[in-house]
Amino acid sequence: MKPGFVWREAVALPWLLLGVALVASLRVTVESELRILPPPLSALVLALLLLTVLVRCGQLDPARLVGGGRRALENATGAVVLVALWWAAAAVLALVIPEAGLPKLAGLVLVTSLLANTLAASGGRAAALRALFVTCLAGFVVKFILLDALYDPSRGVGGRLVTSLLEGVTLGGFQHAPWAPLTGYLAFATLILFFVALSLLPRSTPHPAEPDLLARAGPGHLERAGRP
């Protein structure tokens, strides 16, 4: 095994993913107080779906982290990577989904649908990562830019009218507590770091029958594979 891969698997990936899990759980309120929010059960389940997407698209090969052909210490570090990835994914999904009320329900439905769609599409590794990034970024924009602006404590009369109207129409179900701007910056940095960590995961070796890989390899690849 290459020394670089050992460093990546044993140090860089677990530390980066656990750091992401930690920072993704932090929120700063508008009163400058800290809130530590562990990922809820819904986020843990969604994270499993995200891990399935990563395995199906080939971005993550669990057999290169844990398996019968590896020694106990190697399996231990591999297992830590998998657990840290699950934890970080859950924390990141909890980060980009609103915490309460109707926005939370809408966010859960939307993220579940998008992850299921990505899983079903099987568009290859790059397409799956793009889809995951767009899903997370969309959640981030809705929660930390749109909703926070709508519920900004210093908003004007127009803003108050809109939020009152939304709460009235939904019989009080539309709730949102804005965080301090620092939370948004931390969340954005965490999101970027999470995708950096995803790009470092051990990938599965390309399968010659994968249509997108064949298309990318060109006609010469088909000839080498002995096909017309």
Next chain:
Amino acid sequence: MRPDLVRVVGLAGAAALAAFTVWLYATAPRTVAEVTGGLASTAGLYRVDEAAFAEGLQYFRKDQFEAARLVFERIDAARRDPVVQFYLAYSYYRQGWGRFYNDDELFTQGLAALDRAEAVAPGGRVVVADDPDLGAPTSEELRVELLEGLRADASDFNPLGALRTRK
């Protein structure tokens, strides 16, 4: 560095980071001072300034409760010292106590401070035996006083209640 050593270092760092995150989940600190104070307390290194605490006690005994609380909050910003938190709760009790009615808001804050005191106290209770000025020297007695003060029932209309004394 040998690959096995790299793996051991990686596992140790990951375990420390995971333990820190779980500790944050469990303790849910509200300020950075609570994070650092909590870590120092876990390592057995957390101390409050005794001279400043004595100064706070002087304010407390002269019924200058707001000044006393400012001192207590300053010397125990991490809210990890059970005795300081107990005196903080007591200051809310004494300030909120009234012969005819109690200040519910102050009593509620007193209960919150008492919760914090018990949460960090060994065995989950605080006993201040060396202060004869306190009528309720244990966290249980103070809790009963605060809860009785917050409860609204028929005994509130008993005129003999005006004869009760502040502890």
